[in-house]
Amino acid sequence: MKKQLSLLLCAAIILIVTAGCWDYRELEQRGLVCCLGLDRAAEPGKIKMTVSVIRPGEVSSDTGAGGVVRSKAAYYTATGDTVFETTRNFLMQSSRRLFWGHNRNLIIGEAMAREGVFNVIDRFVRGVEPRLRSWVFVAGGTEAKEIVETVSKMEDGPGAELDALIKSSTSLSVVPQVDLKLFIERLNSKTAAAVVPRLELIRAGEKTDAGDYPGTSGPAGAAEPKRQRLKLSGTAVFKGDRLVGWLNKAESRGLLWALGKAQSSIVVVKCPGDESSLASLELLELISKIKPEKRGNRIVITVEVQTESNLVEQQGTADLATPEALRSLERRHATVVKNEIHATVKKAREYNADIFGFGEAIERKFPQEWKELESRWDEAFPELEIELKVKSRILRVGRITRPVGPR
Amino acid sequence: MNFKDEQISGRQLALLLFCILISTTILILPALVVREAKQDAWMSILVVTILGILSGLLQVRLGCRFPGKTIIEYSKEITGRFLGSLLGLSSILLMFYINVIVIREFIELLKTEYFPETPMEVFAFTIVLAAAYIIRRGLEVLCRTNEILLPFEIFFILGGLLLIFKDLEFSRLLPVFAGGAIPVLKGVYPATVFFAETYLILVILPALNNPREATRPVVAAVVAAGIFHTVLSIAVLALLGLETADRYFSVIDLFRYISVAGIIERQEALVMAIWVGTGLVKIGLYYYCTCLATARWAGLRDWRPLVFPTGVLLVLVSIVHFPDISVLQETIIKIIPMALSIQIGLPLLLLIIAAFRGKGGSAGEKAA
C-alpha cells in the first residue's frame, strides 16, 4: 500500500514537472476583452474585428494617484476569414491571448448587420469563454470599430460604462435590452425577428438628431472638442440575420409597451383644461399580454396593455388632483401608448419582421393552426389583424395637490 | 467472501441510488428528451419516473427472492450453469460499458467546457484513480462519502436554480401537449435507460442491512430523482426553449447565464463541483459492482485484486473506444435497447422463470 502510494506520488510529480499545467494561464497573460466590434473588412469576404482590451495595470495605479485621466484600455484591429481566426490574429499585435470571459459588449457594424450575422455569431455560442450575457448593439451609421475606439477612451472603466448605459436605460425605456442569448434565440426562430439597440456616435459639436431630448448633448462636448460620446438611439430590426431597418425612439418604446418590457418611462401629455401646458407621467408598472384569438377562421392578435403611472410634474395652473382630471390624463396616456404601438406595428409590417413574436404567441395558443400558418408567415404577418386594448391608470400626484403658482 | 463487513442502511441505499440516477444524467438528459418530446419533455420524465418505479420494484423483487445472493449466482441457479453464467457475463459487460460511457462523458464535459488543452488521459487517469481509491475501501465508504457530499451538491443545484429563477420564462414551455402523446412517449424511450440504472441493486442488495426493506429506499430514490429531473428539465426549457436540444450539456447554460447584481456571475464551475461529486460516486459504484460481480462470476474469493486491472481497462477503453464526441452521443442512443433488455428484460425473465420453477423463496414466505 505504502509502496503503491509513493509510486503514485512520484508519477504525479513527474507528470506535473514534465507535462506542466496545460490550461493554466496567469491572469496577466490574458487580454481581458471588454468590448468587441465586428465589421466587414475592405477585402471581400473578410471580417474585421476591433477589440478593446483592458490594461489592468493602469486601472490599478490610477486609483492611487487620483485625477490622472488616461485611457485604460487599448484597442486593436485585426482581420481574418473567420471570427476565431481573427481572434488569434490579434496575437500578431499583442502578446496576450484574448480572454472573452468578461466581454460584456458585442457591437455589430451596420454594414455587417445588413449583410447577415449568422456567419459571425456562431463562435460566441459555441465557444466556452464568451458570455451569454454580453449586450448586443448595432452601430448605426458608423463602423463598429469607431465605437470600440470611443469605448476604449472612456474614463471610468471601459466596457463597464457601456454596460451601465444599457442597464440604466430601463428608467427611460427607449431601447430594448438584448443580450447574446436573447439575440440568438430570435435568430434561431423561424418567424420572430431580432431587435437590437442602435448605438450611435456623437462627435463633439455635432447636432443631435431631432427625436432627441433637448439639452442632452451635454457640456462636455463643448469643453473638449475631440471628445466623442456614445448614445443609444433607437432600435435595429433584423429579418432573419439581416438588418432591415430602424425604429426611432417612439417606435422603440411602442415595442417595449407591447412586450411589457418597459420598466419605467416618461410620457408627456397636455394638461386637461389647459392645453397649452404639459404634464409628465412616470410609468411604474406595466403588464402586457399578447393574446391570439380565433374569430371564424381568422386569427386576431389582441395586445392588452395595462399601465400604472404617477403624475410627477405639471406645468400651468390647472388643478389635476381631481378624479376627473386624472381620468382625462389616463385617457391621454393611453392614447400616447396606443399611437406608439400603432407606429411600431406599422414599421414592423413595413419591414415584414415579426419583432413582437406574434408567431410564437399563436404557436403557443393554437399549435394546430400554426402549422399551416408557419409556412406562409411572411405573407400572413403584414395582413395580421391586431387589436389594441390599452388601459392606463394614474394613481398618485406627488406631494402637493395644487401646482406652484398664485392662487 | 460475503457482505458481512459491508453493511449499508436503507437510507444510504436511497441516497446512493438517487445520486447515480441524477449524476451523469443531469447534463445530457434534458437535451435527449427535448429532442423527441419538445416542450413536453418534463411530461416524458414524469412518465419515465413511473416506469422507473416499476423497474425498480421488479429488480427488488428478484433480489429479495434470493437473499444474500447477487444476480451472478441466482441467474445460474435459475437458468442453469451455462446459460446463467452467460447472462451474468452480459450484466457485467453492460456495467463495464456504461461505466466507460460515463467516464468518457465526464471527460468530454471537462474538455469541452473547462479544460480544452489538457489531454484527456489525465482526466481518465485521475478519475479512475480516485474511484479506485474509494472502492478499495468498500461500499460502505462509498455510501458515506456520498452521504456527506450529496447535501452540498443538492444545495449547489438548488442555489443555482434560485439564482437563475428570475431569468426563466415559463411561456417557453407552451404549447403544452401540442403534438399529442406520441412525442411524449418518444421522449420516454431515451430517458428510461437512465432510470433503469437501479439495476445495480441486483449486485449490492445483499449488502443492505435489512434486505427485506429494499422497496422503500429504491422507490424513494426513483421518485426523488424523477422530481429532480422534472424540475431541472422545466428550468432548462424555461431558459433555453427548444435550443435545449442543441446543447451537449444543457444544464451548464443554466449556470452560465446566472447573473446576480454583477457579483455572482457565470457559475458554471459549480456544475463541475456537482459533477465531480456525484459523477465519482456513480463511476465508483459501477466500478465496484463490475469488480464484485466479476469476482463472483469467476469464483474468486476476493474482489479487491480486480480493482487494478479493471481500472486500467476502464481508462484504456474510455479513451480508445470513442473516436469523437459525436460517436459517443450516438452510442448513448444506440446502446439503449441492449441496456434496457439487460436492466429490465433480464430481471423480468429471471423472475418469471424462477416463479415457474419455484426457485428461491418469495419475499413474503421468508418474512412470515
Next chain:
Amino acid sequence: MLSKFVRWLQRRLFKQVPEEPFNLAEKATKPGRLKISSNLNNNLARLQELYYRCDDTVMRRFEIGSGRLGGLIVYLEGFVDQDRVSEIMDGLMLLSRLTDPQCSKMKAEQSFDLIVNQCLVAGETNLVENLQQVTQGVFRGELALFINGVARAVLIDLKGYEHRNVSIPETEVVIRGPREGFIEELVTNLILLRRRIKGPQLKVEKIFLGEQSATAVAITYVKGIADDKIVEEVRRRLKRIKIDAVLDSGYLEEYIEDAPYSPFPTVGNTEKPDVVAAKLLEGRVGILVDGSPFALTVPHLLVEAFQVSEDYYSRPFYASMTRLIRIVAFMITLLLPAIYVAVQAYHPEMIPTILVVRMAGAREGIPFPALLEAFLMLAIYELLKEAGLRMPRAVGQAVAIVGTLVLGEAAIRSGIVTPAMVIVVALTGITGFVIPPESESIAVLKFPLLFAGSFLGLFGVMLLVFVLVAHAVSLRSCGVPYTSPLAPAAYGEWKDVFIRAPWPLLQRRPGVIDRQNLRRQPAEQTPQPSKGKSSRLPEKNEGSPDEF
C-alpha cells in the same frame, strides 16, 4: 548493527577498543527476582550495588525502639515528603511498645507486622518480598523500610515532590467556564476529574507503561455510560504497548490511534478537566498520563473539532453561530488558497469583472506564477508561526516586525507578491486557529490541495476533496466511524453538530459512542410559568421551585 560497525571502524582506525560501558542503570532497573534477605547488611550491600552512582538515593540504617531492632530506610531524595519521613523515623526510633515486656519476646517477624499494622502513620503501605519491587517503589517516590531479621520490606507511599500548581491552561482559553487546567502530576489531575464526577462509577484503572519511564497511565471512564467494548479495546491497546519511555501523552496517542498514517487525528487531547468530564459523560474514555497535562480522549470524532467547551457554557444562539463560523473557517482555511489559485488561473470568468481587473492589475510585473506565490507565502507563514512558537519571548517583537513589515508590506511594495495573495494567506492563517484540533491536519492538507488546484483547476480541488472525504469516512476511532454523526448520518444528533441546541433539548448522549445509557436527562425541563395565579406578579416572595 550500526554501533558494531562503528566499533569495528574505530578498531581499524585507532587500533584500540573503547571500553564497553558497564550498564549500571540496566542492572539497577532489572535486578532480577532478587529475594530480600533477612540479613539487613546483605540487603544494604545489595542495594548499594544496585544503586551504584545513584547518589540521590538515601539509605539510612537506624535502630527501632531504642535499639531493639535494626532498621533501614531507603528513599529518593526530594521525591518523598521529608517532614513525613522524619515523622515516621521519629516514631520508629522512639517506639516504646517494643520494649514492653510483652513484646520483648517477640520475634523480628512479629515486630515487623506490628510496626506495619499499628505504628506506620501513612496512607498506602505495601509489603514486598523482592528487591525489584523495592526498586520500583523507591523510584516512584515510596519509602522502603527493612527490618533486620525479616525477609520482607514495606513500601510506604510518601510521595511529596515539587510540581506546578493548577493553573489556567494556555491552549484552550475560555471566557466563560472553568479555568482549571491539568498539570503534570497524575494524582492532582485525577482529583480534578473526581471533583466533577462524584462516586465510584467513575473508574480509574492505572497501568504503568515504558521500560525506562514506568509512567503511570490512568484509564478513566464512567461505568454504565461508557461502552464496555470501547473500554476493553482501549485497555487492550494500551497494554499492548512496548515502549522505552512515555514522556508525554503524545507518545501513547500514536500507539492507540486507529490510523497513524492519516492526517486526521483519531485521538483527542485536552488540557481541561471539565472537557474530559464532559467527554466521559458522553461515553468516551479518558487517558491521563503522569507527567503530561494533556489528557487523551477516545473515540475522537471529526465533529469534536467544532465543539468547544465554551459552547456548552454560553447561550445557545451565540454558541450555534460560533459553531457555524467554525465550520466556515474550516472550509476557508482548507480550501481558500487552492480555490483562489484555481479560479484565477482556470476560471477567471467566475470573478466579478471589476475584481478581476484589479487582480490582473496587481499581478502585472509579479515575477512568480500564482501557484509559486501562494506556496511561498504559505510556507513563509508556517515558518513564522513556528518561529513565533519557539523563540524566547524577549525577541518576539523582532520576529513580529520582520514578519509583518518585511514579508507583508515590503513584499507587496517591491512587487514580489500581490496584495490579494497576502490577504488570502493571512485569512487562511487566521481561520486555521479557529479549530485547534484540526489545525495540524489542515496545515498539512492545504499544500496538496493547492497543487491540485493549480494543476487541474477546480476539478483538481474537487477531486482531492472527494478523496479526502472518502479517506475521512473510512476512518474509525476505536470502532466508531470517524465522521459520524454526519456519515453514517444520525440526523437527531445534528443539533449538537451544526448548532448547539439548548441544554433541555440535548436529552441524549451521542448514540454512536454510547449504546447503553442513552438518556442524559428527562425531557420537559424547560421552565414553564406555573399554572393558576402565576400570570399575575407573585405577591409573596416564593417563586415556584422550577424557576430556580
